[in-house]
Amino acid sequence: MKKLCVFIVALLTIVGCGDEIEFNTPALQGKKDGNLWKAVYYEANLNDDGDIEISGGDNYETVKLVIPSPAIGNYELGESQPSEAIFVDIQDIEYSTKNVPDGDNHVYPADGLIIVTRYNVLSNTISGEFRFNAYSASGRHTVNMSEGVFFDIPLPFSAAEVFACDDAVAAVEVARTNYEAVGTYHNDYPELCTAYVNALIQQQNACVDSTGMIQDLIDSLYCGDDDNDGILSINEDIDGDGDPTNDDTDADGTPDYLDTDDDGDSILTQYEDLDIDGDFLNDDTDADGIPNYLDNDDDNDTILTISENPDPNGDGNPDDAEDSNANGTPDYLDSL
Known part of the structure; x- marks a missing residue:
């Protein structure tokens, strides 16, 4: 349990200057067409289809990210993808990754990626990254969001209630595969190991760990440098x-x-x-x-x-x- 606490309280912090993104408190922000865009309010809710909607706005424009579950992993964006990114501008024009670009203006496809990097069980918050190209309904206008981050967005519901056990098990398999693909001296090892631990925590929430096997596996994983001596x-x-x-x-x-x-x-x-x-x-x-x-x-x-x-x-x-x-x-x- 010692290590579990360390993993759960680990904070995602991005620091920069000028137009660079920076925060260490709940936030939703990114770069819109290359310029810093930062929400002054944000929320997460369930829509009528049972999807999770993470949204934020700056009182003029709005970003909305729609994903089917809080499972740690990658959610592809595009016309045929279940996940969606939406941007509503100051003129109330809605851009979506599900809209098809006009044939004469097809510079970039409507695509992107939402990455859930952490679901914090203790605080019931969700964190991750995103990027996307979205088009207006006519397909003639586009907006690009890059370097997007949503950090510790509070969920007004328990993710375990909407995250099916089968989904949790599938997410664990993805996280485990990524974790096992790198050696312990690889630069990505701590991040992938932590993602695996968080996926296992989600499995605990969504499934019954009556035998304690999931907890035993969590306790067997060492993702960080406990004595801070420079060696994992x-x-x-x-x-x-x-x-x-x-x-x-x-x-x-x-x-x-x-x-x-x-x-x-x-x-x-x-x-x-x-x-x-x-x-x-x-x-x-x-x-x-x-x-x-x-x-x-x-x-x-x-x-x-x-x-x-x-x-x-x-x-x-x-x-x-x-x-x-x-x-x-x-x-x-x-x-x-």
């Missing part, structure tokens, strides 16, 4: 058994994925990526096959790193490490 928790599973809780390199009682100094050499793990490339495995000063962050004798001189005064001021950063022969290499990395 799943990659601190040294013995590769899928369980990081039983890997404790320095035998100090704290497993590596929660230990900021994995080898107990007094240098924090985050500072043992010597070439600062984000890969801790390729930093092995003494070439003994053990990366520095797991090696308590980094220069293999038989004197433990902790005994070579690597951190005189005790802050875990070896930038003040002792260099007794003044050769430019601190003693803990110098076998001479």
